[in-house]
Amino acid sequence: MSKFTILMYHIVSAPKSLQEKRYACPPERLYKHMKHLRKNGYNIISLDDMLHSITNKINLPEKTVVITLDDGFGDNFENAFPVFQEFGIPATIFLASGLMGKTNVWMHNNGFPQRTMLTWEQIREMHDQGILFGAHTVTHTKLPEISPTEMLTELVDSKKQIEDNLGVGVQHFAYPYGLFDDAVRATTVKAEFKTACSTRSGFNNSSADLFSLRRLEIYGTDSVRALMQKITFGVNDSNISFPVKYYMNRLKERLR
Numbered sequence: 001m002s003k004f005t006i007l008m009y010h011i012v013s014a015p016k017s018l019q020e021k022r023y024a025c026p027p028e029r030l031y032k033h034m035k036h037l038r039k040n041g042y043n044i045i046s047l048d049d050m051l052h053s054i055t056n057k058i059n060l061p062e063k064t065v066v067i068t069l070d071d072g073f074g075d076n077f078e079n080a081f082p083v084f085q086e087f088g089i090p091a092t093i094f095l096a097s098g099l100m101g102k103t104n105v106w107m108h109n110n111g112f113p114q115r116t117m118l119t120w121e122q123i124r125e126m127h128d129q130g131i132l133f134g135a136h137t138v139t140h141t142k143l144p145e146i147s148p149t150e151m152l153t154e155l156v157d158s159k160k161q162i163e164d165n166l167g168v169g170v171q172h173f174a175y176p177y178g179l180f181d182d183a184v185r186a187t188t189v190k191a192e193f194k195t196a197c198s199t200r201s202g203f204n205n206s207s208a209d210l211f212s213l214r215r216l217e218i219y220g221t222d223s224v225r226a227l228m229q230k231i232t233f234g235v236n237d238s239n240i241s242f243p244v245k246y247y248m249n250r251l252k253e254r255l256r
């Protein structure tokens with residue numbers, strides 16, 4: 001059975017505030033993460049490759065990893081794209097499509113520093129160089145909190161905006177804030193997406209629900225050791241004491 005791990009990043013830039021530290025991965029850190037994965041033989045594939053393998057029952061090699069970035073921050077072009085090019089990484093960026101060329105209003109309204117989002121020109125350039133784009137609604141809204149009609153519009157319009165700008169089909173979606181329920185999931189299927197990423201931690205395998213894919217959140221503060229701990233155990237806990245707790249619990253279970 002194929003197992004694969006999806007990593008999630010957001011901002012790729014030095015954090016501008018304490019609150020941002022978790023979401024802002026400095027470029028040098030992303031470089032170290034990607035270099036480590038490449039040097040250690042990780043099979044880094046795109047979400048399209050993952051979908052192709054799962055639907056055609058093709059076994060994925062061990063150590064298969066998918067890299068995703070949420071929201072579509074402008075720094076992804078300046079800081080992350082060069083890293084992905086250097087290491088030949090087919091990352092996927094989920095776009096809050098209506099905010100492209102604008103700012104991160106949904107965060108700024110909650111006290112986060114203001115940041116600019118990608119422009120469609122930058123998105124097209126990255127697309128031409130092998131970066132994949134998925135949808136993340138139009139306005140970065142909390143899907144379970146809006147009406148069924150609004151929900152469908154957010155999903156269909158974000159897909160269409162990206163398709164119109166890139167001239168290719170968009171198959172992948174990521175739930176803003178990781179928020180979804182049965183109605184949101186059903187609407188995502190109805191909007192003709194083929195997969196949807198959640199923010200639930202853990203590994204995925206070939207029998208995983210393609211509309212609630214698990215992802216590991218890589219914090220801006222995560223060292224290479226922390227990254228590897230997350231990938232090894234399938235958890236978001238990057239605390240150095242985690243492995244000890246993990247093996248102690250396993251030992252206790254065995255002794256029970």
Ligand SMILES: [Zn+2]
Pocket residue numbers: 070071136140176177
């Ligand atoms: Zn988001």
